[in-house]
Structure formats: structure tokens, C-alpha cells
Amino acid sequence: MEVLLNTGRTVDQGVSMERGKTSQEYFEKVAVAFLHPEDAKELGVGEGQAVRLTTEFGSVVLRCSLGNTERGSVFVPMGPWANALTSALTEGTGMPSLKGLRAKIEAVPGGKPTTLEELLRSWRGRSGSA
Amino acid sequence: MVLRRGVVCPFCGCLCDDLEVEVEDGRIVSTKNACPVSRSKFLSHAEDRARPMVGGREVSVEEAIEEAARILREADFPLIYGLSSTESDAQRMAVRLAELTGASLDNTSSTCHGPTVLAAQECGAVKCTLGEVKNRADLIVFWGCNPAEAHIRHPIRYSITPAGMYRQGKKERFVVHVDVRETRTSKMVNQFVKVQMGRDYELLSALRAAVRGYEVKEAAGVPGEVIKGLAERMKGCRFGIIFFGMGLTMSRGKNLNIDAALRLVRDLNEHTKFLIMPMRGHFNVSGANEVLTWLTGYPFALNFSRGYPVYNPGEFSAVDLLSREECDAALILASDPAAHFPAAAVRHLASIPTVVIDPKVSLTSKLARVVIPSAIAGIECEGTAYRMDGVPLRLKRIVDSPYLPDREILERIIERVGG
Ligand code: SF4
Numbered sequence: 350m351e352v353l354l355n356t357g358r359t360v361d362q363g364v365s366m367e368r369g370k371t372s373q374e375y376f377e378k379v380a381v382a383f384l385h386p387e388d389a390k391e392l393g394v395g396e397g398q399a400v401r402l403t404t405e406f407g408s409v410v411l412r413c414s415l416g417n418t419e420r421g422s423v424f425v426p427m428g429p430w431a432n433a434l435t436s437a438l439t440e441g442t443g444m445p446s447l448k449g450l451r452a453k454i455e456a457v458p459g460g461k462p463t464t465l466e467e468l469l470r471s472w473r474g475r476s477g478s479a
Numbered sequence: 480m481v482l483r484r485g486v487v488c489p490f491c492g493c494l495c496d497d498l499e500v501e502v503e504d505g506r507i508v509s510t511k512n513a514c515p516v517s518r519s520k521f522l523s524h525a526e527d528r529a530r531p532m533v534g535g536r537e538v539s540v541e542e543a544i545e546e547a548a549r550i551l552r553e554a555d556f557p558l559i560y561g562l563s564s565t566e567s568d569a570q571r572m573a574v575r576l577a578e579l580t581g582a583s584l585d586n587t588s589s590t591c592h593g594p595t596v597l598a599a600q601e602c603g604a605v606k607c608t609l610g611e612v613k614n615r616a617d618l619i620v621f622w623g624c625n626p627a628e629a630h631i632r633h634p635i636r637y638s639i640t641p642a643g644m645y646r647q648g649k650k651e652r653f654v655v656h657v658d659v660r661e662t663r664t665s666k667m668v669n670q671f672v673k674v675q676m677g678r679d680y681e682l683l684s685a686l687r688a689a690v691r692g693y694e695v696k697e698a699a700g701v702p703g704e705v706i707k708g709l710a711e712r713m714k715g716c717r718f719g720i721i722f723f724g725m726g727l728t729m730s731r732g733k734n735l736n737i738d739a740a741l742r743l744v745r746d747l748n749e750h751t752k753f754l755i756m757p758m759r760g761h762f763n764v765s766g767a768n769e770v771l772t773w774l775t776g777y778p779f780a781l782n783f784s785r786g787y788p789v790y791n792p793g794e795f796s797a798v799d800l801l802s803r804e805e806c807d808a809a810l811i812l813a814s815d816p817a818a819h820f821p822a823a824a825v826r827h828l829a830s831i832p833t834v835v836i837d838p839k840v841s842l843t844s845k846l847a848r849v850v851i852p853s854a855i856a857g858i859e860c861e862g863t864a865y866r867m868d869g870v871p872l873r874l875k876r877i878v879d880s881p882y883l884p885d886r887e888i889l890e891r892i893i894e895r896v897g898g
Contacts, residue, residue, distance in 0.1 A: 353676050355659065357725060358629040358760075363490075363516035369527035370818055370842050407822050419660050422676060429818050429825075429842055437823040440733065442597060443589035443780050443796025445821045448730040449677040469845055472822065472829040 399460030489857025492759030492867035514631035548895035554808035561814030563761035566862020569885035586767035598737035618716035623726020627663035817842035
């Protein structure tokens with residue numbers, strides 16, 4: 350299903366970030382895709398099940414959560430999972446494109462959200478110099 | 480038990496200065512007036528702290544500082560980035576270090592309100608303080624922002640329910656929320672206007688047309704009647720303000736969206752008093768813009784490789800420098816780009832020698848060659864921070880800390896780089 354991807358702050362993201370970005374709580378609150386219940390139904394996913402979001406710039410698996418968005422759009426709290434999908438093009442402003450990106454969403458039956466370790470590995474992938 | 484009153488919260492750009500913090504045996508045990516995020520920051524301040532590291536090995540702070548200085552000395556085109564979650568003396572030191580090493584210098588505003596700065600440089604902005612809003616505003620418009628989740632006490636302290644000098648509570652204010660989706664903020668307001676994603680510019684332009692008396696039809700999914708009604712309401716208020724956030728700066732149009740909003744406000748001033756204010760995120764991101772501007776003339780995205788500051792967002796902004804793989808070393812101060820930058824930029828950051836100065840373990844610290852732990856400004860060391868309206872406030876030291884403040888770490892690096 351084609352959707353528009355929106356990213357931003359949430360209370361849970363802020364609170365869990367202060368507990369620590371490597372905490373389980375942060376993972377649970379931020380590796381999440383908020384979907385409209387009708388869209389979720391169409392995809393055949395329920396609360397807590399895995400969905401894969403893919404843009405031109407990357408792809409991650411997230412936990413689906415129902416309710417907090419419009420039909421045809423997906424909201425992902427700001428953080429490393431959202432940014433695996435966003436564009437680094439700034440059009441001369443310095444500001445990357447973090448909202449309103451075209452994305453594809455699909456169900457991943459029995460799948461698990463991408464872990465922080467997996468993200469770190471993908472960033473280090475090219476060099477391993479750190 | 481010691482009770483500290485009048486504590487300034489070092490989390491978001493509201494810089495609430497009415498917190499009460501209880502300290503027992505050198506530990507913070509409770510907070511009053513703090514929002515959930517702030518409470519989490521105070522009560523979890525001792526958790527998940529960074530350790531001094533070089534190449535994944537724990538070392539002394541001195542050794543980490545020495546290695547940081549070596550990296551910056553040897554780099555041809557280093558980047559110094561972050562600055563927004565620390566106090567202004569540390570920001571001042573970061574400018575000095577950038578000048579000394581011929582670095583590019585950018586702060587987090589390039590990925591939050593950089594577009595706001597660009598637009599304001601084009602056409603100016605009509606500004607005021609939050610105190611004036613609290614005391615006088617009778618029309619408040621939140622556009623592309625979600626204070627209920629991101630600036631949690633803004634509505635009660637400044638914009639929706641406070642008892643101001645001339646405006647009391649919600650009944651004497653009309654509050655509008657314009658956004659792409661209904662959020663917790665929408666539930667606090669009198670009118671919610673849903674704009675289609677990426678089409679704010681269109682709606683702002685239609686509003687400008689309506690304010691000028693032109694006939695308007697549906698724009699960005701908003702019926703013409705609603706646009707006309709809002710334009711009339713804006714013209715008819717005594718003191719109106721637009722608070723705006725990432726919904727405008729990050730979506731399609733970026734600085735052009737802000738330009739349209741600033742011009743709408745300018746037009747409205749032919750009819751009434753109308754103002755506009757960005758909802759600044761990090762507690763001292765305003766300060767980062769102020770300090771860089773008073774020291775270099777430019778608020779962000781600048782470069783010192785010619786020996787004097789050159790300003791060019793899109794070229795010297797961190798996301799651009801990293802995703803184009805131009806910088807060959809980086810020093811990240813009080814920010815976590817690995818958590819908040821697009822992956823293409825993060826990958827380059829992981830491939831170059833990076834120094835992180837941060838109180839906490841951050842995702843960037845996990846990729847960095849050097850990690851230097853620091854004291855948390857506003858909890859473990861004092862300093863100055865600028866509120867979202869540009870008012871500077873003094874941060875307090877609430878508890879003692881074994882960690883050095885950011886400014887001292889930077890001073891020591893500067894000494895070793897040869898300043
Ligand atoms: S609203 Fe912002 S400044 Fe005020 S207590 Fe919450 S996080 Fe701190």
C-alpha cells in the first residue's frame with residue numbers, strides 16, 4: 350500500500366529518550382508505525398504486529414499501532430527508525446526532508462521490528478572504522 | 480532534604496522557570512511543576528551516563544581530550560555540530576574551536592528552524608515575548624506544531640489557559656490548530672483546521688488573499704468558507720499570534736512555507752497587531768543561533784576554512800556536509816545526529832573519526848571514536864540559555880557532579896589544539 354510518511358515528536362518518545370536511547374522503552378515507543386485502523390485492516394495487520402515501511406532511501410520493520418493518524422498516511426516518531434526512511438536532500442536549505450515522503454507499507458507476518466543493533470550495523474557497514 | 484525553587488527546566492524551548500526540585504543526599508528525588516518529559520530528564524539524569532572512550536576502550540578523560548585534539552588538529556575539513564542542548568558559554572567555546580581549526584560549524588537549527596531563519600532573513604519577522612502573549616493575546620494559532628506533546632506546558636504557561644494581565648483563561652482567548660492530523664493539541668483548541676500534507680504554502684497563500692479581500696475557494700483541502708472565516712477572525716482580533724513548528728519547516732516548501740507565514744503576519748499588521756514565533760525544540764537552540772550570530776554574524780551553517788566565517792546553508796549545514804561525504808572528522812556537542820539525521824548522513828559520520836561530548840550514552844557515541852562525558856547543563860552545572868522568544872534565563876546547578884561542564888572540556892581541547 351502506498352502511503353505518505355510523517356515523522357515527529359511524541360510524549361512517549363521524549364520521556365523514553367531521557368531514560369536512554371538504548372533502553373527497551375525507547376525501542377518500544379519509537380520503533381512504531383501509527384496507522385489508521387481502516388488502513389491496518391486493509392493490510393491485514395493488528396496492534397503490535399510487524400509492518401515494513403520502504404522509501405526511496407531505506408527500509409525498516411516497525412511495530413504497528415492503531416489510531417493516531419489519517420487514512421493513507423503513516424506516522425513514525427522521530428528517531429533512528431524514522432530516519433532510516435528519510436531523505437538527506439536539503440534543496441539548499443540544510444533541512445532534510447523528514448515529512449511527507451512517499452512510502453510503501455506492507456505486512457510482515459510473524460516479523461519483528463528492526464533492532465537498534467541492526468541499524469547501528471547498517472550504518473557502520475561501509476567502514477567499521479569507529 | 481533540600482528544596483530548590485525557581486529551577487529552569489533544561490529540556491525544551493519553553494524553559495519553564497517555575498520548577499521545584501527536591502534533593503536528598505545529592506540525588507534528585509522529586510520534581511514539582513515539571514511536565515513528564517522534564518521529570519524524566521531530572522529523575523533519570525544519573526542513568527545511562529557516557530564513559531570516556533577512545534576506539535571502544537575506556538580511558539581517562541584527559542586521554543580522551545588529548546585524542547579529540549589530535550583528531551581535530553589533523554583533520555583537513557572538520558565539522559563541529561550540535562550545540563543546542565548545552566549552555567551558551569559552551570556554545571561560545573565551540574565557535575572558538577571552529578575558528579581555530581578552520582571547521583564548518585552548524586547547530587541543530589539547520590534541521591529544525593533553519594528554514595525559519597532563512598525566511599526571516601528574507602522578509603523579517605514580527606516578534607514579541609511569551610510574556611506579552613500570556614498577557615495580551617486573544618487569538619492563538621498553532622500551525623504545524625503539537626505543543627501538547629512537544630512543548631507540554633506551553634499551553635498552560637503562555638498560550639491557552641494562563642491568567643494573564645488582560646486575558647484570563649481559555650474563555651478570553653480563541654485558539655486554532657492547523658495541522659495535517661488531529662493530535663492531542665487539537666483537543667485543546669476551539670477550531671481545528673486540517674490541511675493536506677505538504678500543502679501548507681497553498682493554504683497560507685489563500686489566507687493572504689482572503690485577508691486582502693479576494694474571493695477564495697477551497698485550498699489544500701480546506702473549504703473557502705473556513706479560510707474566509709479564519710482570515711476575518713485574524714483581522715478582527717486585538718492581539719494575534721501564530722506559533723509554528725516542524726509541520727511548516729520540514730514539509731514541502733520548507734523556508735517558502737515560513738516566508739508565506741511571515742508575509743501573512745506582515746499583511747495582518749495593516750489591520751491589527753499580529754505576531755509570529757517558532758516553537759523552538761532543544762532548550763538552548765535559540766541560544767545557539769544568538770551566540771553564533773553575535774560572534775560571527777551568522778546563525779548556523781558556516782565555515783571557517785578561509786580564516787573568516789562564510790555562511791551557506793545547503794553547503795555548510797551538517798546533513799549536507801555529511802551526506803556529500805565532505806568532512807573528514809567531526810565533533811558532536813550536546814546532540815545526537817545518529818538518532819535524528821537521515822541514514823545517508825549517519826553512514827558518513829560512522830566512517831570518519833568522530834568525537835562526541837555528551838552526558839549520556841547516545842547513538843552517535845556508539846559510532847564515535849572518542850567519547851567525552853560531560854555535566855548536564857541546568858542540572859549539574861549552571862549557565863545561560865535562551866528561551867524560544869529570545870529571552871535569556873540562568874540555568875542552575877542542582878546537584879554536584881564528577882563530570883566537567885562542556886565549556887571546560889572545549890577549553891581543554893582548545894589548549895591542546897594550540898589556541
Ligand atoms: S514544557 Fe518544556 S521547559 Fe517546560 S517543563 Fe516541559 S520540557 Fe521543561
